Amino acid sequence: MSLLQISEPGQAPEPHQQKRAVGIDLGTTNSLVATVRSGSTDTLTDLEGRHILPSVVRYTESGIEVGHEAWAHAVEDSLNTIVSVKRLMGRGLKDVSTLGGVLPYQFAESESRMPLIQTRKGAFSPVEISAEILRTLAERASESLGGELDGAVITVPAYFDDGQRQATKDAARLAGINVYRLLNEPTAAAVAYGLDEGAEGVIAVYDLGGGTFDISVLRLNKGVFEVMATGGDSALGGDDFDKVLAGWILDQAGIGHDALESGSHRAVMVEARRAKEALTDNDTVSVSHGDWSGEVTKALFNELVEPLVTKTLRSFKRALRDGGVKARDLQEVVMVGGSTRVPLVRDKVAELAGKEPLTSIDPDRVVAMGAARQANALAGNKSADEMLLLDVIPLSLGLETMGGLMEKVIHRNTTIPVSRAQEFTTYKDGQTAMAVQVLQGERELVNDNRSLARFELRGIPPLPAGSAKIRVTFQVDADGLLSVSAEELSTGVSSSVVVKPSYGLSDDEITRMLRDSQTSAASDRDARKLREQEVEADRLGEALAVALDTDGKALLSEEEFSALVSDLRNLKSVRGSGDADAIKVEIERVAKASDAFAARRMNQGIRNALSGHKIDEFKES
Ligand code: ADP
Ligand code: MG
Numbered sequence: 001m002s003l004l005q006i007s008e009p010g011q012a013p014e015p016h017q018q019k020r021a022v023g024i025d026l027g028t029t030n031s032l033v034a035t036v037r038s039g040s041t042d043t044l045t046d047l048e049g050r051h052i053l054p055s056v057v058r059y060t061e062s063g064i065e066v067g068h069e070a071w072a073h074a075v076e077d078s079l080n081t082i083v084s085v086k087r088l089m090g091r092g093l094k095d096v097s098t099l100g101g102v103l104p105y106q107f108a109e110s111e112s113r114m115p116l117i118q119t120r121k122g123a124f125s126p127v128e129i130s131a132e133i134l135r136t137l138a139e140r141a142s143e144s145l146g147g148e149l150d151g152a153v154i155t156v157p158a159y160f161d162d163g164q165r166q167a168t169k170d171a172a173r174l175a176g177i178n179v180y181r182l183l184n185e186p187t188a189a190a191v192a193y194g195l196d197e198g199a200e201g202v203i204a205v206y207d208l209g210g211g212t213f214d215i216s217v218l219r220l221n222k223g224v225f226e227v228m229a230t231g232g233d234s235a236l237g238g239d240d241f242d243k244v245l246a247g248w249i250l251d252q253a254g255i256g257h258d259a260l261e262s263g264s265h266r267a268v269m270v271e272a273r274r275a276k277e278a279l280t281d282n283d284t285v286s287v288s289h290g291d292w293s294g295e296v297t298k299a300l301f302n303e304l305v306e307p308l309v310t311k312t313l314r315s316f317k318r319a320l321r322d323g324g325v326k327a328r329d330l331q332e333v334v335m336v337g338g339s340t341r342v343p344l345v346r347d348k349v350a351e352l353a354g355k356e357p358l359t360s361i362d363p364d365r366v367v368a369m370g371a372a373r374q375a376n377a378l379a380g381n382k383s384a385d386e387m388l389l390l391d392v393i394p395l396s397l398g399l400e401t402m403g404g405l406m407e408k409v410i411h412r413n414t415t416i417p418v419s420r421a422q423e424f425t426t427y428k429d430g431q432t433a434m435a436v437q438v439l440q441g442e443r444e445l446v447n448d449n450r451s452l453a454r455f456e457l458r459g460i461p462p463l464p465a466g467s468a469k470i471r472v473t474f475q476v477d478a479d480g481l482l483s484v485s486a487e488e489l490s491t492g493v494s495s496s497v498v499v500k501p502s503y504g505l506s507d508d509e510i511t512r513m514l515r516d517s518q519t520s521a522a523s524d525r526d527a528r529k530l531r532e533q534e535v536e537a538d539r540l541g542e543a544l545a546v547a548l549d550t551d552g553k554a555l556l557s558e559e560e561f562s563a564l565v566s567d568l569r570n571l572k573s574v575r576g577s578g579d580a581d582a583i584k585v586e587i588e589r590v591a592k593a594s595d596a597f598a599a600r601r602m603n604q605g606i607r608n609a610l611s612g613h614k615i616d617e618f619k620e621s
Contacts, residue, residue, distance in 0.1 A: 020142065020145045022141045028209055029238070030053065032051055041373055056074060064132055091164075150379055151178040153179075155183050155368075156183075157185055180375055186225075187370070188374065192367070196223055202217065202323070211236075229320070229323035237339060238337075244305060253289050268289050271289055279296070280342060316349075317352070333357040333358065337364075393410060397452075400446045402427055409422050423470065423489075428542070429462075435456050436484065436495075438482070472484065483497065530579075534583065537586070540591060567589075
């Protein structure tokens with residue numbers, strides 16, 4: 001999620017200084033780790049030559065098992081064997097209760113907002129459990145690469161919100177992994193196919209995994225993937241294929257379906273999954289459950305899962321509609337996830353897209369491989385002119401307004417490139433110059449944010465306060481460079497600066513800034529409210545003082561004059577009280593008291609302006 005300066009031009013390290021950088025696909029069902037070695041990208045295997053690490057963690061009497069070992073006990077030790085923990089990442093207790101039917105765990109009572117899963121070894125949070133998976137992969141990688149890892153890119157679903165992304169980062173930190181950045185899974189898959197280096201255009205990434213279906217429509221523009229639309233179904237995947245097949249098996253064996261729903265019947269699910277995977281390359285497969293044994297054909301399997309596949313196609317079409325794209329406009333469709341091996345899935349997607357989807361890279365490994373390429377680039381292992389892929393801004397960008405307040409112009413997590421304009425006005429009568437301070441951060445007060453640059457707009461025509469129109473435009477290009485320009489609209493005078501918003505800001509600093517903004521949200525709001533009232537009081541006070549000075553004697557009776565002078569004095573003293581509500585009340589009172597005076601000044605102003613002119617001159621406008 002971060003916008004990092006990757007390496008200075010011409011400073012790519014020598015080959016012997018190559019950093020140990022990996023990409024990690026932290027999946028719901030399976031996880032993998034990959035790296036780039038001598039220019040080629042590969043997933044790393046365990047000692048037995050297996051690429052995939054099942055995302056399963058089991059708490060045993062003697063310790064912790066992760067992966068195949070844990071998966072092997074999922075049936076008999078289901079309460080201590082945690083599967084699909086990704087579904088709980090960054091979720092509150094409330095969200096989790098709705099997953100109760102899907103996940104058979106006991107959730108522990110806890111003070112924290114995070115759900116804790118009760119096991120024989122204690123209660124663990126999803127972050128801790130995910131950390132075990134990440135740690136196992138990181139150890140595999142550092143053994144294979146011969147040393148400590150320098151950093152990793154970890155993938156997350158495109159729809160993951162802040163909380164889910166943050167939880168993923170926390171898990172990595174717990175596992176002792178330096179996270180270069182999180183990368184959207186569909187973007188990673190597209191990068192694995194090298195689409196970031198290809199022609200610009202729109203692509204779709206169809207990801208059918210074990211428990212989830214994600215469809216993403218991305219637009220590639222100058223090496224940057226912009227997410228145009230995402231969709232899918234968080235409760236639809238290969239597991240559901242298993243379930244319908246398991247249901248069929250139970251029917252054949254003359255056993256009721258109730259067991260399936262309770263989640264206690266993992267044995268028939270395991271058998272169904274085995275059969276399903278075998279059917280990808282075989283037309284007939286034998287199956288057994290308990291005393292029963294029989295055969296299942298590909299044709300029968302297709303019939304069973306067809307409604308599920310059709311459901312994914314509906315989501316696909318909806319995402320295309322949301323993105324404003326026609327199926328025939330798709331440049332490529334990338335297939336991701338183990339379940340896209342099912343021949344029926346491939347056929348149906350090809351039919352919808354009107355072209356063969358990309359399947360040449362193993363759909364289990366493609367996300368990890370793309371992440372590895374990205375990690376390699378972020379580590380500075382590639383030369384500077386190669387891929388630099390930035391998709392969102394990590395912190396909001398804005399500018400200082402009166403009273404030391406931060407006004408956000410581009411909010412964090414906005415996809416780049418992006419351009420946003422906002423109009424501002426002058427604070428004082430006759431103001432001819434304006435200082436623009438460019439800020440980065442989430443806090444309300446200028447001083448709590450980072451100042452990126454400062455420049456001035458001069459030559460604003462002298463107009464009454466609030467009449468000049470100044471448009472400030474923020475633009476972040478595909479390289480993450482921010483330029484800010486300010487233009488006075490009636491005269492066209494303008495001024496601008498170019499800044500590198502992220503330069504020197506580490507991921508940790510970004511995290512800290514975000515954390516600060518969350519913990520200080522309430523006090524920030526109060527501070528902002530007070531500053532706004534103080535600014536308004538100053539503005540009114542100054543305007544009234546000037547008005548009394550120039551026209552007070554001429555337009556007011558002596559009583560009126562001294563009443564307003566004392567109003568002004570009151571306003572100034574309440575202004576210093578630090579009480580936003582009191583200041584507001586006083587502002588309203590003084591504004592009302594000076595209404596009549598303001599009206600007389602306006603009439604006189606018009607008369608003065610008209611004197612010496614023929615009325616005709618003004619008829620046109
Ligand atoms: P996730 O992204 O959820 O971790 P994966 O992308 O690893 O999941 O996909 C896991 C799913 O892919 C499982 O449902 C598994 O049964 C299925 N799968 C793996 N290999 C095959 C195959 N050869 N044929 C059909 N389905 C398969
Ligand atoms: Mg996946």
